[in-house]
Amino acid sequence: MQILQKSYIPKATQIIQVIEFLTEYLPKFSDKRIYQYFLILEFLKLFVKLRKxxxxxxxxxxxxxxxxxxxxxxxxxxxxxxxxxxxxxxQKDLPIVDFKSAQEQLHKQKQFLPEFNQGQYDIIGDKQIPIIKTLPIPNNLKKREYESQINLLRIQIGEILFLLRPIIYCSFILKFGTQSYSPYLISLSLDILRFLIQFKIQIFRKSQKEELQLRVKDTIICYLLRNPFYTQILKQKCLNKILGLFIKEENLLYQLIIGLLDLRSSKCFLL
Known part of the structure; x- marks a missing residue:
């Protein structure tokens, strides 16, 4: 059962995202009705993400x-x-090596020191690297730091904010409307709070570092393209004027660029 749920979780998320896209573009609903459906779908997505x-x-x-x-x-x-x-x-416990004195010896000697190696080091480039670091074993110290209670608490609080933010955003859109900056600023505040909480978390996998970088990039893109900032400031006061200096509005390239940005700024992509 657990294996089945693991395999269907990504598919379920993709299906919900497709339904959100169809909800926005196929029926001619008002903005309020669209966000009402988005709110329901985001609750379903929240359930799927919690299972994941x-x-x-x-x-x-x-x-x-x-x-x-x-x-x-x-x-x-x-x-x-x-x-x-x-x-x-x-043997797991390697003999203790005085790294400070060893480094001093290395600075004095340009030649490789067999007595220093003792079977524990390898030459990579012009440096002696501990063999243990070249093996496919994660850094145990970093893993212990990652699994510490305070580190996991920071991660979990940040992830809860990450999961709840789209639902909170949709709820405030329904309350204040799509032209109000209140939902925009509340959503931005939640993301800033999440960044502050998770700023100093310890990670030990490349995928974790990549994930944090992807979230920063996606967040920046979302707040640039999310309304009302996109239509009132970025598009009207920046893009139209800058593109207008090089391309006429009637030009097909101009319309293509604006059309692609308008599509990327769709409500369903920026929840």
């Missing part, structure tokens, strides 16, 4: 489906398990 957070991400930092390092997590875990099966019986 529980089964796949285990209440840690959620990794999105389009994260290019997401698959690397699985491959890394497989490599770790294989290494532990074959070499798990090896």
């Amino acid at each position: 957070w529980h089964y796949i991400d285990q209440y840690g930092l959620m990794i999105s489906d389009y994260n290019k390092f997401g698959q690397a997590d699985h491959q890394e875990d497989q490599a770790i398990n294989l290494f532990q099966q074959k070499w798990g019986g090896l």
